[in-house]
Amino acid sequence: MCNCERLGTKEQVEKFDSLLAENKGNRGNIMEVLQKTQGIFGFLPELSVKMISESLGMPESEIYGIITFYSQFTLTPKAKYNIDVCLGTACFVLGAQAVMDRILEKLGVEVGQMTSDGKWIVTSCRCLGCCGLAPAITINGEVYGKLKPEDVDKILDSYVD
């Protein structure tokens, strides 16, 4: 396994290696292997897909088809903090777009693009199920409600590490 060091930490690679060894030649286990691989790395690195393809004896294209079919799989690394901005009806009419714009301006990214330090990624959703708090965002599941654009800096700055 010559390319392993490019995949992740030693611990991650060891786990991944034994996962491949357990499932060698077993195409039927592709879903489980992909789920566990994502569990190890946090996402599905391109190289891991190539190695899964070789180990399970399944064409890379077919695996890619599966990954892009199921929304549970992701090919891009996850940021440390995921800001989910609600753009559902209630949040939107109460000014969610301005909140979103301020967040993007502060972090200097587009929606779905990770900050270069890997700390933040901003996504949008339609309704978090707490319209009484509109406009609302969540950061890794933590809800912040009744926001104004000027609240954004303080909240983000509170995530120091």
Add this chain to the structure above:
Amino acid sequence: MEVKIIIDGKEIVADSEKTILQVAREQKIDIPTLCYLKDVNEPASCRVCVVEIEGAKNLVTSCTTKVRDGMVVRTNSSKVLRARKTAIELLLSNHNKNCLNCPKNLKCDFQKLCEQFHCDTEKYNGAMGKYNIDDTNHSLVRDMSKCILCGKCVAVCAKKQGCSAITKTGRGFDTKVGTAFDRTMQESSCVGCGQCVLVCPTGALTQKNNLTEVLDILDKKDVIKVAQVAPAVRVSIGEEFGMDIGTFAEGKMVTALKEVGFDYVFDVNMGADFTIVEEAAELIEHLKSGKKNPLFTSCCPAWFNYVQKNYPDFEKNLSTSKSPNEMLGSIVKYYFESQGKKVEIVSVMPCTAKKREILAHGTLSQSITTRELGELIKMKGIDFVSLKDSKFDDPFGEYTGGALIFGVTGGVTEAALRYAVYKLTGKKQDIIEDVRYSDGVKEVVVKVGDKEISLAIVHGLANAPAVMEKLISGEKYFDFIEVMACPGGCVNGGGQSFVDYNKVNVEEVIKKRSAAIYKADGDMKFKDSSDNKGVAKIYEELFKNDKHLIHELLHYVHTDYSK
């Protein structure tokens, strides 16, 4: 079990294992389909084959519904026809309808059905997918704005060709046929065989078209313009002009190429005779060495490419004798250039992968497919069917049956054996039935004199791994492995004429075109490449038997096709 059913008022006794579609087609009852490809792709996704069954609540897809005793089927009721029309109109809603600009215009199965059902192309206007055209591949062009997601290309690529270069990616409206990680076709595992092009019902997958370049060559004044034609083209070119599948149209084809504007029309069969002389010599060499060193044929560029991508350790086993196309090209070029003349060579091939082969070696100017030749002849306003026959030009027009059968699976092996048998025993053996058409893989041991030669003959690349695995594991040894990427060999190459698979299945196409080749072989006086007097003459008079020159001209230093 036999059952009685009624289709469109006609009583039919049918096998209960068969689907309504199969039974109907056997009875020449036309049910249109877009996604159905027998045994390869039966996803029932296009919904165009729906039929009405008496007593059933809904229409059913005839491609997946088996016949039952007492079933009363209607294939053309108003309800059925309306449902088909709607199914097509829904497919049209996300289809790039710029048909006049499409390479498949008037040859498109989808377009034909739109016309047949009087479809309203604007009925379900809505969101349109955004796709880039991928023309990175030397052989093929992919335009997903034309794709209707029938899945035939994906199925053929995986099941018949074992390449799995393309697959369905994404979900819902975002579903498309794509490569792993949306790489370009050139970076994918595609080998350029073009089988996907043969089955695509729209213009989503087409070959690269090089006719503009060929027209420019034909207008040049100061060069000799040479056309050279592969064996399998002559049994398919007639189909471009409405002739029956497998019509042997060699004479008309040569006349057409002359009228198109080529100064000389040479026969790649002559190149094939050279390939046999060189390749059989390699085989005899391998056998004499006594070492376990299998020889692979290398005349199929898609197989060549497949070995480089999937079994790089075996690249050294590919025969270094050039393919007949490259072989003849090199000789023709040397012939004219040694007289101080400039020459441009265009080859006509049943093959899309040859476009890549000629680029890798740089001897020929262009390589066009049988279909492109058909277009060229039409473009030049030539009435092909009424043309008189002509013969190929000297000195590269002579050929033997051994060369002709290169166009069929098993042909290279048979030709090499005819030659080797003669060389090793002094006897002639004209027909070697053992190596001819199989289901995909044929493993045989042939006795040549006191030697036993173990052979594997493969067609359809998906059959290659089984043979390779045996070789690698040591379970079996083969002295000689012939692989033709396309099922049936070049007669069914990715560059051959389109056929309507709703009317005739691919096995029949292969059979008819192969039969035309074998018939012509049977009629030939000389069947063994060593009887080609022209070949012997060129070795003596042109090459002066200079071994160095011969090797330089007729053998490869293997080139990387993947670039």
